[in-house]
Amino acid sequence: MTIRLIALDIDDTLLSSARKILPSTKQAVQAALSQGIKVVLCTGRPLAGVQPFLDELGITGDDQYVITYNGAVIESAAGRVVARHLLDNQAYREITALGKKLGLPTNVLDEHSNIYTADRDVDWWIVEQAAENEAGLFIRDPDELPATFAIAKGAFVGPQALLDQNEPKVRAALGERFYVVRAGRYFLEVMDPLVNKGQALRDLAAVLALSTEDIMAVGDEGNDIAMFDVAGLPVAMGNGTAEAKAHAKVVTGTNDEGGLAAAIRQYALR
Template sequence: MGIKLIAFDMDNTLLTSSETLLDSTKTAVSKALDKGIKVVICTGRPLAGVTPFLNELGIKGDDQYVITYNGAIIETASGKPLIKHLINKDEYNKLVEYGDRNDIQYYALDDNSNVYTGNRDISRVAVLQAWENNAGIFVRTPDELPDNFQAAKFDYVGEQDKLDQEEPILTKNFEDQFSVVREGTIFLAVMNQMASKGSGLRNLAKRLDLTPDQVMAFGDERNDISMFKYAGTSVCMENGTDEAKGFADYITGDHNHDGIFQALEKFVF
């Protein structure tokens, strides 16, 4: 039946190391759009961190889609929400308390791309997130937030050695209540239990009346594995982790050297 939807992780997949789009990538995406294929960015970022690249790629309107916050929100490219799975205030408080008790810095993103943290000594990672998303940082303790506060994604952050040590303990404590996934060396993401890139992709495909064999997914990290498990064709970048590569059908070139273009030429065009 052919590929009808292509899902792309952003960082270190769709984007180069300098967070730009290769000309070959833009050409390939344009070619896919011209064929009527849905091109869906599936990312841990919020919409504000995705929109400049949607514009550059010509992905726009309510008939194109984005999966943000690691699958917590599915929305149209113009920002109309379709499905939301959020963390409520009590759950947020529990995650903050764990971070404070175990000296792990954190930040959270709400569904409007805003960054929140209770850390007074703000992590450089939280600052980077705010910069990437053109957002400010709200330094608030849980008591300073309204009772109806909700977070789309909560990230524990720290240097790799610290998170390597904490990850199995934290996952064991929270895996029955939340979706927990390592996004990279310095990010450990926590979402609503219903949220993952794979579940987001599955829900969107179902909404569009597509089957897994009509879906292709690109990624490089552990948070992309759930997409790889769902999609009929899964492609890992050469720069991806060994664990992610183990779940991929095909390994393409790296994100700095036409990997997207190479795989689309092989499987789609």
């Protein structure tokens, strides 16, 4: 197996617990790029929220790629869209209505990195999400937006206990028609049923004429499992969930002890 593409989750994988890229990680990623290996950030964030990390790592241009919104959009680092799968206005309304019914803080993201919520008392998690991703934040009821308004994903956010309590209800209401995934302790996301990091990775491999056997995927959470099931070499972070580790072939060190850099050096660099 020769690794030709490395797919990297961002939060708690590329980033340390201090939300920084370790020097060892940066060195390993840049070494991979210098050997012609594609390094693709695969994240639930929009491109605007990924751009600072792309810049720091030196991933630039129209021949480098990023998978955003958990797979809803595949685009080049220069912003050229390769593929997109959006949810229509009816889905947006249904997600918003369910959030109100369950008392869950709810927001949706359009493909332009803007966040919309119908919650007049905006939850702290939504505000942080907007700030972290350099996104616009708009308080709008569905009737205030055009019938053509489409979204890349919906998200229920809040304390872990609140999401733990309501996740079965969300899955029961939406799970048969949408892709519902726990993207982290504080995020439960809803997307097009064709969307996940694994499908996006498979689609990008086809564009690049790569075998999925030559892909190494590194992550830590439930939303990374789909790409683990596609990649020839799935690697879970030491700080990852038990579920993620169960789907990996390799478990490396944690995000605070250089686990990502160690995995890249051991399995990808020539």
